[in-house]
Amino acid sequence: MKIDAKALSKFITPFGVLILLLFLFSNHVSGQTQSQLTANFEVDHVIGCAPFTLNITNVKASTQFDYLNTTDPNNCSTFQQDPGQCFTNFQAEQQFEYTQPGVYYVIGISQSLPNGEQSDYIKITVIEAIEPTFNVFACTNNEVFLDIDFTQDSYDSYSIDFGDGSPIQTINKATDSNELPYTYAAAGTYNINVQGLASGNATNCSGFTKSITTLDSSPTPVINSLKVLDATTIEINYESLDSRIVHTLIIESEDGSQTDLITLDPSTNATSYTYTNSNFDFVNTVYSVKIESTTQCDNTAIPSETVHTVAVQYSSTYVNSDIQIDFDFTTVNNSAYEIVFFENDNSTANKFTTNTGTTQRILSNCTLVESYYFEATFGAAISKSAPIIPDLSGTLSPPAIQSMDGELVNATFELEFNQAPVGTSNYRIYKKNPDDTFSAIGTSSSPEFTDTNLRSGQLELCYTVAYEDDCGNTSEMSPEFCFLLSVGTIRLPNAFTPNGDGINDTFTVGDGVFINFQMQIFDRWGNLIFNSTNPSLGWDGTYNGTPASIGGYAYRVSFQDAGNTTIQQTGTLVLIR
Secondary structure (H helix, E strand, O other), X not given: OXXXXXXXXXXXXXXXXXXXXXXXXXXXXXXXXXXXXXXOOEEOOOEEEEOEEEEEEOOOOOOEEEEEEOOOHXXXXXXXXXXXXXXXXXXXXXXXXXXXXXXXXXXXXXXXOHHHOOEEEEEEEEEEOOOOOEEEEEOOOOEEEEEEOHHHOOOOEEEEEOOOOOOOEXXXXXXXXXXXXXXXXXXXXXXXXXXXXXXXXXXXXXXXXXXXXXXXXXXOOOEEEEXXXXXXXXXXXXXXXXXXXXXXXXEEEOOOOOEEEEEEOOOOOOOEEEEEOOOOOOOOOOEEEEEEEEOOOOOOEEEOOOEEOOEEEEEEEEEOOEEEEEEEEEOOOOOOOOEEEEEOOOEEEEEEOOOEEEEEEEEOOHHHOOOEEEEEEEXXXXXXXXXXXXXXXXXXXXOOOOOEXXXXXXXXXXXXXXXXXXXXXXXXXEEEOOOOOEEEEEEEOOOEEEEOOOOOOOOEEEEEEEEEEOOOOEOOOOOOEEEEOOEOOOOOOOEEOOOOOOOOOOEOOOOOEOEEEEEEEEOOOOOEXXXXXXXXOOEOOEEOOEEOOOEEEEEEEEEEOOOOOEEEEEEEEEEOO
């Protein structure tokens, strides 16, 4: 503001001095803010919450305004003499509503400014009008504790009305703490309002009110149950938490090597909380769990009763043809508990009064596996272990098959072995190679198998067999079973006496194994009088049930060895009676 010296001299009287002081004082308290360079115009607010209306006042010349400019005029080299190089959106209206948060520069442009200047500006800050974020906690003796989150909004300060008629208090972000204790004169329920401010001004800024009931003493938290869901997750159920105080969940391993603290929010976890930590192992390790309730004013923690998890391990093995599962449990050594073993989620199986123990289940097959768990009682709280569903796949070693028989039949070798001692649907047969290793040669759904791949000249066959039980476990390999391929050698007599004396009564090829055997007998005229494919059944000297005539006959015998080579022999014989 410029004051003419001659004009000022007219007022240098006591009365004139008073008038001047009143003028200056009224200009100061009006709340108006002058433009930065030439004081050509004023605004009623330089900061406020969107949406808010800006009013231009005390315009000293005919001026138009650009309200939405976001470029600092100091970064425009021609701002004073030629602002049109940088700014173009001018209007004559002297009122404007800001709806979007941001920093703006109101540019005023006029051709009648002194010294060839054309423009002036005022910086305007528009912030988002959001409700302040704060918590209020009750303490003993009618004291409360207010905690404002400074990071959730752009306000520079807040006004607090504690709702009891006391003077409104102000917190400044730059100089004050975000925590404020307050003591009411009397017990009761009060509405606390926190109002966001912009430069100490509440122009369109939001406020938020929370109700609080004062507290005589802090309640003791109570845990009702604890349940292990899996190795990394537990579920805690407790009596409803008082939202006026702070509640901390404390989880610690029995050896003290792992600890975690979680602040429970009564608004979202009033009666239960599911905790997950990938670094914890609630199945195999014992943990203690408790809740501590603390007032913000004196930090005195009141703990719940401690509840402990139950750790469980299991192992399984075959005992003869049954599956034995051993369950081992452990928890803290605390006399005030009972531990119960449940199966299939509803039937009580065993009870224990020790903090460690073992129980067993005997199953006749894998399909009888159920869900098992342990439940411990600590005072009034129930602690349930993780559900245990034993995985018997790939963990057991079924007993081996102990016997096998074999027979060479028509250039194939037929195997028959014991039925698996446990439930199975798949046998796998292995055969010995010339280098003494074994290779799988096939599978069978029954305890028998036919080996069709016999090699010429092979004098011995060796096999082993394994099977897969109903759980998917592979059995131990059976012992090695070997069979000699003693292919028969023809030892035909040149005469025989079928007279019933038990000596040389049949014409046979002798002992041995003959594959695809055939024996034919012809009379002297070439007629076929006997034909057999059974090497153990020789010719008894009859034809069509009648004794054949004594005299000479011809024979032809053929068979195959283990390599499928046909061996044939012919000759003559004499029938003598």
